[in-house]
Amino acid sequence: MRSLFSYRFAGWSRSAGLCLVASVLAPRAEAGTTGKISGRVIDKSNQPVIAATVAVVGQPFGAFTTAQGTYDILKVPPGTYDLKISRIGYKALLVHEIQVSADNTTRQDATLEDTKIVAETVVVTAARLPVEINETSSIAKLRAEDIAKLPVQELQDIVNLQAGVVDGHFRGGRAGEVQYQVDGVSINNAFDNSASLHVDRSLLQEVQVISGTFDAEYGQAMSGVVNAVLKEGGEQAEMTLEAYGGGFVFPGNAESRRRVADAVQPFDIRNATATVSGPLHLAKTTYLVNLRHYGFDDYVKAKRLFTPVLTPNPNPGPDEPRFFTTPGDSNESALGFNDEMSGAVKITNRSLPNLKLSYQILFNDIDSRRIAYSYRFNPDGASKQHAVALAHGIDGTYGLGKNTFLDLSFRQNYRHYEDFVYENAYDHRYDAAGPPVGVPSIPGLIVAGVDFTRYEQATNAYLLKGSLVNQANHQHQLKAGFEAQLPEVRFGVPGWIVQVGNGQILRPANNPHDYPTSQTFWPVIGATYVQDQFELPDLTLRVGARLDYFDARSTQPSDLANPANAITGAPLSVPVRTSRKINISPRIGVAYPVTGRAGVHFAYGHFYQFPQIGDIFTNSDYSVLANLQAGSDFRVMGNADVRPEHTVQYEFGYKQALSADFGFEASAFYKDVRDLLGVEFISTYTQAEYARLTNVDFGDVIGITVALDHRKLGPVAASIDYTWQLARGNTSDPRETATRAAAGEDAQPHLAPLNWDQRHTFNASLTFSRPEQYSVSAIVRASSGQPYTPALEGAFGFGLNVNSGRRPAGFLVDLRGERSLNFSRYNTSLFARVFNVFDTRFFNGGVFNTTGSPYYSRSPADDVVLADPTHFYAPRRIEIGFTVGSKL
Numbered sequence: 001m002r003s004l005f006s007y008r009f010a011g012w013s014r015s016a017g018l019c020l021v022a023s024v025l026a027p028r029a030e031a032g033t034t035g036k037i038s039g040r041v042i043d044k045s046n047q048p049v050i051a052a053t054v055a056v057v058g059q060p061f062g063a064f065t066t067a068q069g070t071y072d073i074l075k076v077p078p079g080t081y082d083l084k085i086s087r088i089g090y091k092a093l094l095v096h097e098i099q100v101s102a103d104n105t106t107r108q109d110a111t112l113e114d115t116k117i118v119a120e121t122v123v124v125t126a127a128r129l130p131v132e133i134n135e136t137s138s139i140a141k142l143r144a145e146d147i148a149k150l151p152v153q154e155l156q157d158i159v160n161l162q163a164g165v166v167d168g169h170f171r172g173g174r175a176g177e178v179q180y181q182v183d184g185v186s187i188n189n190a191f192d193n194s195a196s197l198h199v200d201r202s203l204l205q206e207v208q209v210i211s212g213t214f215d216a217e218y219g220q221a222m223s224g225v226v227n228a229v230l231k232e233g234g235e236q237a238e239m240t241l242e243a244y245g246g247g248f249v250f251p252g253n254a255e256s257r258r259r260v261a262d263a264v265q266p267f268d269i270r271n272a273t274a275t276v277s278g279p280l281h282l283a284k285t286t287y288l289v290n291l292r293h294y295g296f297d298d299y300v301k302a303k304r305l306f307t308p309v310l311t312p313n314p315n316p317g318p319d320e321p322r323f324f325t326t327p328g329d330s331n332e333s334a335l336g337f338n339d340e341m342s343g344a345v346k347i348t349n350r351s352l353p354n355l356k357l358s359y360q361i362l363f364n365d366i367d368s369r370r371i372a373y374s375y376r377f378n379p380d381g382a383s384k385q386h387a388v389a390l391a392h393g394i395d396g397t398y399g400l401g402k403n404t405f406l407d408l409s410f411r412q413n414y415r416h417y418e419d420f421v422y423e424n425a426y427d428h429r430y431d432a433a434g435p436p437v438g439v440p441s442i443p444g445l446i447v448a449g450v451d452f453t454r455y456e457q458a459t460n461a462y463l464l465k466g467s468l469v470n471q472a473n474h475q476h477q478l479k480a481g482f483e484a485q486l487p488e489v490r491f492g493v494p495g496w497i498v499q500v501g502n503g504q505i506l507r508p509a510n511n512p513h514d515y516p517t518s519q520t521f522w523p524v525i526g527a528t529y530v531q532d533q534f535e536l537p538d539l540t541l542r543v544g545a546r547l548d549y550f551d552a553r554s555t556q557p558s559d560l561a562n563p564a565n566a567i568t569g570a571p572l573s574v575p576v577r578t579s580r581k582i583n584i585s586p587r588i589g590v591a592y593p594v595t596g597r598a599g600v601h602f603a604y605g606h607f608y609q610f611p612q613i614g615d616i617f618t619n620s621d622y623s624v625l626a627n628l629q630a631g632s633d634f635r636v637m638g639n640a641d642v643r644p645e646h647t648v649q650y651e652f653g654y655k656q657a658l659s660a661d662f663g664f665e666a667s668a669f670y671k672d673v674r675d676l677l678g679v680e681f682i683s684t685y686t687q688a689e690y691a692r693l694t695n696v697d698f699g700d701v702i703g704i705t706v707a708l709d710h711r712k713l714g715p716v717a718a719s720i721d722y723t724w725q726l727a728r729g730n731t732s733d734p735r736e737t738a739t740r741a742a743a744g745e746d747a748q749p750h751l752a753p754l755n756w757d758q759r760h761t762f763n764a765s766l767t768f769s770r771p772e773q774y775s776v777s778a779i780v781r782a783s784s785g786q787p788y789t790p791a792l793e794g795a796f797g798f799g800l801n802v803n804s805g806r807r808p809a810g811f812l813v814d815l816r817g818e819r820s821l822n823f824s825r826y827n828t829s830l831f832a833r834v835f836n837v838f839d840t841r842f843f844n845g846g847v848f849n850t851t852g853s854p855y856y857s858r859s860p861a862d863d864v865v866l867a868d869p870t871h872f873y874a875p876r877r878i879e880i881g882f883t884v885g886s887k888l
Contacts, residue, residue, distance in 0.1 A: 033184045034076055034078070037083065038474070040110075041087075041110045042112075043090070048067065048068050048069025048070075052069075052086065055083070056082070058082075059081065075356075075399075077232075078143070080143075082094060082096050090112035090115060093121070095110065102229050103215075104135070105134065129597065129657040130710075130711045133598065134593070135601065136542050136590060137213045138210070138653065138669075139211075144231065151777065151778075158201075158209075159209055162763075163723050164703065167756060170224035171212075172703070173223030173673070173701070174732075174754075177223035178224045183230055184227065188220065189459050190485070190489055191459050192612045193609070196413060200292050202275055203362075207228050208228075209226055211223075212224075212649070216546040217479065217546075219609075222645060231288060232288055232358070233277035233288040235286065238278060240274070240275045241275075242884075244269075245269055245879065245881065246269045246877065246878045248299040249266075260869045268296065271292070271881070273290070276288075291343040292340075293341055294340040296338040297333075298874075300870060302333055302379035303332050304328035304332075305328050306325045307448075308448055308449055308450045310324065310437065310448045312324075325437075328377075342362075354398060354400075358394070358395050359392070361391070366385075367385075369382060369384045373870055374438075376445075377446075377447060380450075381448070381449055386418045388415070406468050407469070409463070409465045411463045412460070413461045414458075414459065421450045421451055421453075422450075425494065434449045435452055435499050443864050452497045455492070455494075456493075458488075458490045461488070464482075464485075465482070476532060476534055478533075479544075484526045485525040487525070492517055493516070539590075540591040542588070547584050548608050550581040550644065552616065555640075556622075559572075560682050561685050563684070564624070566626040578640050578641040581610070581644055588603065598655065599654075599655050603650070604650055607648075610645075616639055617638050619635060620639070625637070629688060636734075637693065639694055642693060647672065647674075652668050665709075666707070669702070672700055673699040673729065676697035676698060677734035678737060678749075679694070679734065699727070699729025699730065704724050708720045715768050718764070720764045721764075722760070724759060729751065729752070732755040733755075753803045756786060757786060765780075773820055775817070777817075788805050790805040790849055791850045791859075811838075814833070816833045825886055828885075832881075845872065846865075846871060
């Protein structure tokens with residue numbers, strides 16, 4: 001493994017070792033990772049069968065029926081199982097293909113027949129409707145076998161295929177309003193509330209995407225929850241290898257509009273993944289180890305015609321330049337690239353009675369460079385990015401009786417992101433190259449110098465999560481839990497580099513007013529919740545409440561009219577501690593089966609989310625306003641004392657199994673969004689104004705989702721969904737108001753379509769397969785255009801009509817085909833994937849505000865953008881590979 005990776009993780013080896021040792025002392029968190037099998041066993045005369053044994057075949061799970069014939073099997077990991085039901089005097093019943101999902105109850109009733117032959121067994125296959133009429137909100141569930149057939153690679157690819165999800169926005173919400181969890185514990189980065197890790201599909205046992213309301217156990221989210229359950233080792237040693245390669249294939253001519261000459265780039269993508277799992281040489285201990293290397297070279301190539309350093313002209317004449325560009329070696333390489341090492345280790349132990357222990361670690365180490373087309377002839381001058389992410393910890397479940405268990409989890413989430421050309425701000429190469437140098441006759445072209453961008457963001461968070469689950473009786477499952485998170489968040493500029501008027505390069509230090517360096521913050525986030533899941537054959541009720549706690553552990557000026565104590569004679573402003581925020585959010589979901597094949601559901605809830613740390617603490621040192629005496633400062637000041645953002649959601653839905661293999665569901669939803677971060681203008685005692693973040697933005701979302709699910713019948717399966725939604729708000733970004741005010745535009749709040757308001761969204765997944773022979777799948781996506789602001793004057797001279805225009809509609813098709821080749825003990829298959837099959841050039845990208853088209857503009861200044869091939873959607877991409885699996 002690379003030395004940089006080893007260096008970054010050396011500091012965490014001690015922590016990982018302590019967690020591994022401690023895993024024999026602590027229990028495992030099962031919240032969001034296991035499900036339940038429940039049912040009732042009766043005889044032919046409809047009388048309960050008492051003390052029947054109900055066992056999950058090949059697993060250490062089971063139960064006995066009660067006096068009413070009911071049973072409940074808890075803590076069952078997601079998957080497909082066989083269930084054996086037996087009782088002396090009755091024929092044993094073996095039920096095949098019972099599917100269990102995390103945080104869900106699979107109901108399996110049974111009728112036993114009398115017999116005098118002890119060994120007689122009846123074998124049936126579990127009946128499963130194509131829709132789950134007992135669910136109280138909109139949940140999409142994909143199992144490992146479903147994911148394996150789709151042209152997707154990572155968790156985020158799966159999420160973006162679900163109904164109501166538009167580019168990571170769930171049902172019209174802002175980015176950062178989704179909780180991403182792995183095995184029931186958050187992997188979100190407190191800085192921006194985004195997922196801190198890439199999770200490869202080879203690790204996924206099940207993925208749940210909750211786009212509607214969600215239970216009280218889920219917090220720090222207002223729009224949705226993504227829960228990924230990882231695979232774990234079994235009792236049989238196994239090995240799986242996957243490798244693929246490929247590149248871009250597209251017409252490289254003037255008609256393509258991409259203006260890239262290469263028509264075939266076959267070796268731009270390289271991937272190799274290895275997974276081994278099985279039992280360790282310890283009692284009842286299993287392991288899983290996964291390692292992946294992924295290389296990606298974007299389709300735009302750089303040609304090193306120049307190097308960053310300028311060559312001085314030894315004898316400049318009066319009309320001659322003082323410097324010449326320095327020729328490069330003319331080598332071609334990828335202008336943008338991504339080189340990633342990632343993997344996971346999971347160790348599970350069940351040797352102690354009633355106790356399941358595990359330790360797991362996931363990591364990413366990514367070197368990359370974003371495409372900056374202006375650096376196409378000087379690629380060494382472009383900034384590079386490096387990101388390291390790690391999530392590891394100990395988990396466990398301890399059974400306190402047959403109907404009660406305790407979950408605990410302790411995790412460390414770490415992420416460090418850097419963006420610069422050279423790591424050390426005092427690197428002499430900055431001085432030798434200087435800032436970017438362009439060519440006046442060719443706008444948008446940089447032929448010398450380096451990017452002076454310097455930025456870092458690091459989060460080191462410790463999380464403790466626990467819950468107590470009690471199956472009080474066959475109808476009630478009670479759960480109470482808590483979460484605590486202590487993040488250390490650092491972000492900013494790790495050493496400024498600036499050029500002054502005479503061309504001299506300076507590195508300002510000890511000047512926090514004009515050149516603030518990286519700062520560190522230590523907020524505290526906590527929560528506790530209670531909920532009850534009440535289940536009857538004809539009613540499911542989930543009721544809960546959550547209490548959230550947030551302490552920014554910071555200060556604010558006591559007098560905002562004199563924030564920097566720079567106004568003579570004004571009252572003194574002193575730092576005051578930010579208040580602790582406590583909020584209670586009730587949630588309820590109801591599912592009512594109208595018939596055995598149809599049901600309705602209703603859900604309602606309040607959802608609070610503390611604003612992103614990166615927003616509230618950015619520019620939060622009010623001393624920078626010391627020179628504000630008159631006029632306005634549109635630089636937006638941070639505010640660590642803001643309230644949580646708040647959303648109230650309503651959802652009503654109907655589900656109908658039209659046949660044993662064909663299901664229909666529809667849902668209508670409404671979201672009332674308040675207290676979003678926005679900008680207010682504060683007047684000082686000198687009548688100057690400055691902008692400051694506060695809870696002033698608002699919005700609402702209304703929509704309808706219709707889905708059809710044709711479960712596999714013979715070789716064919718299909719899933720289709722359509723979403724209509726209207727997402728409106730007064731701003732799409734917390735700082736938008738200040739930006740408009742600085743540009744002299746109308747900054748008064750009014751409702752307008754949000755940037756991601758995609759009115760019509762259509763997704764279809766089609767699969768044609770025969771087990772152990774072949775499979776062919778297609779994903780079709782079509783959508784109406786998202787809004788943009790035209791360059792047209794509005795009525796009465798009030799400026800631009802915000803988001804009053806619509807971009808063109810878009811259409812995408814991705815394909816995957818696989819052919820199984822079984823060689824003795826090796827399960828081998830060949831596969832191919834084609835992304836953007838029809839080489840679509842536009843799909844929800846940028847358009848020119850003078851025309852609404854991505855292909856032409858009425859402004860000559862836009863010629864630079866038109867010449868940039870990355871202005872268009874990525875071209876057709878083809879990947880070919882193989883998988884090999886074997887029992888060891």
